[in-house]
Amino acid sequence: MPNYNESVTYTEILQQTNKWRALQGILSAGMPRFREFLEPLLSNPKLRIVLTGAGTSAFVGEIAAPALQGSTKRRVEQVPTTTIVSNPREVFAEDVPVLLVSFARSGNSPESVAATHLADQVAQDVHHLIITCAEDGQLAVDHRDRSESLVVIMPEGSNDKGFAMTSSFSCMLLSVLVLLGGYDVDLLPRLADTADEMVERRHDQIEALAQKLPERVVYLGSGPLHGLAHEASLKFLELTAGDHLAFFESSLGFRHGPKAVIDDQTQVFVFVSSDAYTRQYDLDIIKELRGNIGVDAVLALSATDVELENAWVLDDLQDVPDAFVAVVHVMVAQLMGVFTSAALGKTIDNPFPAGDVNRVVKGVIIHGLPQ
Structure with missing residues (x-):
């Protein structure tokens, strides 16, 4: 490995x-x-x-x-x-x-x-x-x-x-x-301090999750954190070279068909919003999915204390907008991708050694725009 x-x-x-x-x-x-x-x-x-x-x-x-x-x-x-x-x-x-x-x-x-x-x-x-x-x-x-x-x-x-x-x-x-x-x-060093603490605290737990080799990983989030879910799923897909499925959606949108992806080999990550109104929908989907596949299979990531079992809560960012909190949360997804890639025996820095997918995209022809 x-x-x-x-x-x-x-x-x-x-x-x-x-x-x-x-x-x-x-x-x-x-x-x-x-x-x-x-x-x-x-x-x-x-x-x-x-x-x-x-x-x-x-x-x-x-x-x-x-x-x-x-x-x-x-x-x-x-x-x-x-x-x-x-x-x-x-x-x-x-x-x-x-x-x-x-x-x-x-x-x-x-x-x-x-x-x-x-x-x-x-x-x-x-x-x-x-x-x-x-x-x-x-x-x-x-x-x-x-x-x-x-x-x-x-x-x-x-x-x-x-x-x-x-x-x-x-x-x-x-x-x-x-x-x-x-x-x-000046918010940037505050984010950096929180992220350093998070990595020190959660590093081994993320590695343990990855070593379970879930066949399907789902990331959910609302508002700015929906975009984070998109990025998180791509990191997993890229670093595992597509060998394991990654999916993303909004917390509300997941019920409208995409929930079909869930099975007993799925690990779900829910990025919980710091906005009190929006957060209600994130908590609703967490409760529902835990009823389907169990508490351990649905991890809540939050900057606000949500008083949930199996929730990783960041310290000192309760008042910080979700778009900023995203840079701390994304490190969990990045590490999840790296650890899974290693467990699968992939070349982490170049998951596609045959050049099927490239670091800088190739093969694109830019056609002239007719006047």
Whole structure:
């Protein structure tokens, strides 16, 4: 069995908290420049904010969009680059000012680059916020000297070397929440301290769950945590090379057909919302599923004390929005993926050695847009 301690991916999961501390310094130092670019755009009540990326980078926007919708009081949507590239005229059909926020680990995937070019072609009034981990990536290079673009580079070492996105994901998510949401950058070290404590406390328990080798893993969450469930399921699917099934849904949506995936070989993780109203629906599905497959098979992850058996509760984050709590919870999912990958005998840093799936997507042909 591969030793996960020797994998780059395992190291990159654990290094995330130090990357968040470094990110605090980057965002604090650059804030005057960032505000000079962003504040005039955000002052326009007609502004449409589109969060884009592919795969895990898209899920950054899926988590952030609900939180930013509330904090900016602007129209915020998550639209994957894959949708923009294949249907640019539909995405930008409306004649309103657009801030296109692009998330990219390397910035070299064909869709990441093409999405910004197509937005320039189709949208009448578009500005770009590029959040990327690679200063020399094509996306950063294309936009670094443009007056209508702002490029923000994540901390050194966040451009993951492993196949799975880990540090890149959490750093980009925290960045957009601070940059557009107006949240205090000093929250980042607080998240880092809580995450360090969580990993120390839960590391062996996560490994024990993985070694049971559940054939099906389900992640559920509401609001921003629905996007987290999406990312968590992808991490498991990627790192096990698709050998074990991973599924995600919202807590309410799960009953509408997807619940059929549940059997006695299923492990469920429910990300419980800190919002008192939303949390009721998370607790309802936990109770229902435990009645179906047992308490041990349904783990609740929460930043609020939910007074449940088999619940892992984070300390000191009760007042923190779910979109921020997501970066702590995701480390459980990342570790679950790594430990399961090791138990299955996979090559953790490259689960697809034959190249069926690649770290930076290959095989995409970008077709010219007819005038």
